[in-house]
Amino acid sequence: MKVAIQRVKKASVIVDDQTISKINHGLLVLACVEKGDNEKVLDWIAEKLVNLRIFSDEKGKFSLNIKDVNGEILLISNFTVCGFLKKGTRPTFHLAESPEVAKDLLSKLAQKIREKEVSVKEGVFGAYMQIKLVNDGPVTLFLEYPRK
Numbered sequence: 560m561k562v563a564i565q566r567v568k569k570a571s572v573i574v575d576d577q578t579i580s581k582i583n584h585g586l587l588v589l590a591c592v593e594k595g596d597n598e599k600v601l602d603w604i605a606e607k608l609v610n611l612r613i614f615s616d617e618k619g620k621f622s623l624n625i626k627d628v629n630g631e632i633l634l635i636s637n638f639t640v641c642g643f644l645k646k647g648t649r650p651t652f653h654l655a656e657s658p659e660v661a662k663d664l665l666s667k668l669a670q671k672i673r674e675k676e677v678s679v680k681e682g683v684f685g686a687y688m689q690i691k692l693v694n695d696g697p698v699t700l701f702l703e704y705p706r707k
Contacts (some may be wrong), residue, residue: 564700
């Protein structure tokens with residue numbers, strides 16, 4: 560699994576001119592399920608997202624996590640995060656899991672985060688989405704489950 564994480568002041572997702580989900584202060588997470596991902600991967604990603612210390616304390620240091628700041632997560636399925644650009648100029652997506660499997664695993668990831676007492680909002684899997692955000696910092700990180 561690969562995720563792009565952006566610290567945001569607010570973010571929302573729009574589908575067919577309708578706002579589907581929105582958050583204030585938290586993390587926008589663009590996630591791609593890769594072939595071979597399983598419950599172990601979901602547990603690892605959920606743990607990292609909840610405990611990631613990328614919010615500033617009173618001294619300006621990255622010391623606080625999403626729970627410390629009472630933040631929310633907007634989780635968006637985004638298979639292009641798995642885009643492979645090693646050859647040529649057109650990305651390939653051969654590392655991305657099939658939509659049927661990916662949809663189920665992303666839903667389970669959201670639930671695992673909720674079980675850690677963090678509010679999670681979601682986009683619409685497979686839909687054409689527009690994401691509006693106010694990046695905070697900006698702070699943008701990439702997290703990838705380590706493969707052997």
